[in-house]
Amino acid sequence: MSSVGRPGSRGQRTGRPYDHSSDGLILASTLDLLAGRGYEKVTLDEVSLLTGRAKSTLYRRWATKEELVLAAVRSVGRPPEVDLLPDLGSLREDLLAVIDSPWLGSPNRRLAIFAGLASATRSSERLAAVVRTEVTEPYVEVYRRLLHRATDRGEISANFVTSIPVLAEVIPAMSTHRLNTSHEPVHRDFFVSVIDNILLAALHPTGD
Amino acid sequence: MSSVGRPGSRGQRTGRPYDHSSDGLILASTLDLLAGRGYEKVTLDEVSLLTGRAKSTLYRRWATKEELVLAAVRSVGRPPEVDLLPDLGSLREDLLAVIDSPWLGSPNRRLAIFAGLASATRSSERLAAVVRTEVTEPYVEVYRRLLHRATDRGEISANFVTSIPVLAEVIPAMSTHRLNTSHEPVHRDFFVSVIDNILLAALHPTGD
The missing domain is CATH 1.10.357 (Tetracycline Repressor; domain 2)
Structure with a gap:
């Protein structure tokens, strides 16, 4: 779980500290989508739907789908x-x-x-x-x-x-x-x- | 050599028939570049330099690098x-x-x-x-x-x-x-x- 809850990541640039408590859920849901549909079909919309987190929250932490999936892969060790x-x-x-x-x-x-x-x-x-x-x-x-x-x-x-x-x-x-x-x-x-x-x-x- | 000299391809849309006699040279040179440098480093500029054919001639026949390399792969059978x-x-x-x-x-x-x-x-x-x-x-x-x-x-x-x-x-x-x-x-x-x-x-x- 190397990238989960790591301090000082880009989420903090807006001034308000980014809440990392959802990261584990978001990354696990990303893996579920990847498993079910393949990379082409993974979208931030779907991850947002699946986790109940706003798309803007996801984008704030992971700028692209590639970043999100990279984080998900790194999270599993x-x-x-x-x-x-x-x-x-x-x-x-x-x-x-x-x-x-x-x-x-x-x-x-x-x-x-x-x-x-x-x-x-x-x-x-x-x-x-x-x-x-x-x-x-x-x-x-x-x-x-x-x-x-x-x-x-x-x-x-x-x-x-x-x-x-x-x-x-x-x-x-x-x-x-x-x-x-x-x-x-x-x-x-x-x-x-x-x-x-x-x-x-x-x-x-x-x-x- | 399935795609070499095939009639009716997009080169003919300008009215003047496309000269297919250089196709073999161009596709072989594309493979040489691919072999020497990998796909990322293949450019239509290099293929043009290597074959002495104008870049516009290449583009007329293959709109993108991907098309050119696809044709090169198909040409070898x-x-x-x-x-x-x-x-x-x-x-x-x-x-x-x-x-x-x-x-x-x-x-x-x-x-x-x-x-x-x-x-x-x-x-x-x-x-x-x-x-x-x-x-x-x-x-x-x-x-x-x-x-x-x-x-x-x-x-x-x-x-x-x-x-x-x-x-x-x-x-x-x-x-x-x-x-x-x-x-x-x-x-x-x-x-x-x-x-x-x-x-x-x-x-x-x-x-x-």
Whole structure:
């Protein structure tokens, strides 16, 4: 929640302090709209309707739709798995735990938000950069660490250590590819197929 | 070369027939600029300088940079491997033949053009759609057919047939992911790593 309630932002230029207490609601509603309709269909009018806040209040804090969505993306932070790596005893269980994470409310809401963000990254280079550094790259890091840990505990042969950097990119790359092709949220089945038919097939961990 | 020399295009609205003989040069120069500098840096001024054609001539035929780049992408057609699948006796050789294809002049020029196109798809939804249907999807189809043929000739176990749809997306997905992350052309080494450490590792064909 890095940008919520931050003091000294542009809302204060009119003299009257900007009331930050609605920021969380507004940013969460922005994500809901993004999840439901995609970036093109998000409007400040809709956010105003959904939150009961005046459009002028929204504009005072976020000058454009791009600014509002940027703030919404920054507000959610990075995937929590970056700080707390799943540890369920097998690589497959750990990978599925990332897919089934309750981050952003539920897997379904999160995957719908990701589909909305994919549409946003096609419209705004700034949004694309933030999604890359706040979402995609942290996920690559999570997968990289899960693969290394599976090697450390002997589940995967040490021969595969050199493959880990490229394998860690597979789930995010396939997910983005699918979003850009279909423009629909990616379903859990697709991730399971990528995990089983690509990652685990390439690594054939012991115990499979 | 579907859009080159097509009769009846907007150039004729001034009454004097538009001379299409320079189209090939102009579109090839557009691709060179795209390869060298990325979409943001392509300008009609530069294309005019590079080809010795008046800017007014360019504008008469392509009203915007987006139109010009769209025409350049359409002019190159689809990957030739779609019509003539490489057949070098092993899946690995066939996959490498697609990477080492002379299409678009040379592998280096082609990979630089793809990097330029990736920057274009981030700026234009129309360009993104054309790159998807003319480049990305045909490549997925080429890989899908190569994988099926390797199964047909017994190089790959029939158990992997259900994995083929998702595996066929791996090279295009990883390539796009890399382009979006680094904004540099993808090198041959990366493709070789994807082929060896992901595809062939997952399929472990006979003869490896």
